[in-house]
Amino acid sequence: MFVEPQLSPSPEVHASARRAPAPPPALRVGMIGTGTVGSGVWRVLRRNQDLINARAGRAIEIVAVAARNTARAAAALDGAPGVRLLADPLQLAADPGVDVVLELAGGTGAARDWVQAALVHGKHVVTANKALLATHGEALAQTAARHGRVLAYEAAVAGSVPVIKALREGLAANRITALAGVLNGTSNYILTRMQAAGLGFAAALTEAQALGYAEADPAFDVDGTDAAHKLALLAANAFGMPVRLDAVHVEGIRDLQRGDVAAAAHLGYAVKLLAVAEQQECEGRVAIQLRVHPALVPARHPLALLDGATNGLLVHGDAAGSAFFSGAGAGSEPTASAVLADLIDLARLPAVSSPAPTGPGVPTLGTHRRAGNAPAVLPMAPVKTPHLLRLLPGAALCETAVLRALARDGVRVRRRTWAAPVTPGGAPELLLLTAPTPDALAAQATAHLQAYTGAQVRRLRVELCSAPTDEQ
Structure with a gap:
């Protein structure tokens, strides 16, 4: 019986199947500020461009820069080839050709307006500005959430360290x-x-x-x-x-x-x-x-x-x-490392230019919904730590009398020793380490001790930096 032969796909079909999908469009970045951090971002991005693009899954390109002095900005960016130079950061924040705005100029007044405008215009924002976020972070995080944008700030704390x-x-x-x-x-x-x-x-x-x-x-x-x-x-x-x-x-x-x-x-x-x-x-x-x-x-x-x-x-x-x-924790390129890490995360989003990434994403301040009432902040008075009391006597001190005076105030001493004076010819110093003591009580006892002995009493807190215990 005649069987119709199966037709093999043409060479053109094979070539089409092997053809790689088109790469995603580049992440277009607008940068505000070309000082220490901005110039560092430019250098590291250019030096490691291929590596960064491979890890991001798409090209990351700085396409526009805003600075008060555009000539100085061009010089800081090696002539800024292919980069639009703008004098107005608000113009950059509204630029339809920008996907992400880097705020690297600092300050809390104008910078707040630039970041707010960028988020409202649908841009993600990366900043190294800890003062801005500590002052206006709550409001800016809410703006980012309302507009489905990311406000990233790894570089704002501890420089290159991803805390x-x-x-x-x-x-x-x-x-x-x-x-x-x-x-x-x-x-x-x-x-x-x-x-x-x-x-x-x-x-x-x-x-x-x-x-x-x-x-x-x-x-x-x-x-x-x-x-x-x-x-x-x-x-x-x-x-x-x-x-x-x-x-x-x-x-x-x-x-x-x-x-x-x-x-x-x-x-x-x-x-x-x-x-x-x-x-x-x-x-x-x-x-x-x-x-x-x-x-x-x-x-x-x-x-x-x-x-x-x-x-x-x-x-x-x-x-x-x-x-x-x-x-x-600081410096041009260490801080730039953290800024670029945030940019790489943004480049990996499935649709960086869409109104909002799929799903809730990473919350700006660590949680999407705060459970119940926010915890209260404890004033310093009841905070318990050990303390170093350093007594600098103008005359001889009676150690027993000092310990009795502290005991009357309810302060227990765990360790005591004498140290040679820092200044040659001075009297020996009495050094006392207390048990964990509420801060207000330690301050009160220090004042009483100074009045009682006539010595200058220096007080410093001690942190054991271990996991908290009931005594602490």
Whole structure:
């Protein structure tokens, strides 16, 4: 019987089947600001373009740049070939040829308007601006949600260290109980030099300024403001609470003495500017401590070993246990690394230019729905930590009388020792480490002790940086 032969597909059909699908369109990026971070983003993107495109699944291209001085911007971007240069960031925010806006200029006034406008015009936004988010993050997150856009800010906290992604994604199944971090490189460099070289604060600051680690006006860094901005964002992601910059207790390092750092070392501690967010039971409910201040950390603890401008964060989760993250916390290319990581995440979205990605996506501040009432923020008065009391006598001290005076105030001393004076010819110093004591009680006892003995009494908090316990 005759059987009709099966016709083989033509060579053209085979070629069509083998033909790769068309690549997705490039992610078109508009950048506001070409300073330290913006120029770093430009350099890293150009240097690693093929690698970044392969990991993103599509090309990422900076197509427009807004800067006050467009000539200077062009020079910073090697002539900015193929890039439209604009003088008005609001024009860039509304540009239909831009998918994502990078806000890298800083500030909290005009920057808020630029980010708001970009989100309203359907752009995703990536920013490194911690001050903006700590001040206006709640409102901007709501705008992003209303318009189905992403507001990404990995670079706003700890530079190259992916701590936001760790809290929002890697540790998302955990109930976070505490976090503590060294989040400001300028202060950490100063404290490192005070300990390693025996410098006073003023000398260490001058050195940091000469080396470019500190600004001419260092207040933002050494007074704890920068770390407070970052802590407010971390706490929102860790505890499902609003961004509460207003509730952060902030102390800087200006008043630290060379002798304070030496006394800490004598007892086996290092002094760090710590940012701490921790749950604490208070009157039958859980409240959150939010505080930035100098503190003694055990000398062999990972946070104490962070030298120079390095940043680090320790997080305690109920399932994961303790996780530690560290790396370069500032600088042009370390910050650019985090900015570009956010851009790569955006490029991987199934339809970056559509009104909204499929599904709820990653929430801007760590949770889509805050469960019940937001946790209260605990004032400093009831916060319990151990304390170092450093007594600088003008005359001989009676150790027994000192201990009795503290006991009358309800302060228990766990360790005591005498140390040689920092200034040659001075009297020996009495160093006392207390049991965990409420902050208000420790302050009251310090004042009483100073009046009773006539000695100058220096007080520093101690952070053991372990998982919280009932005693703490």
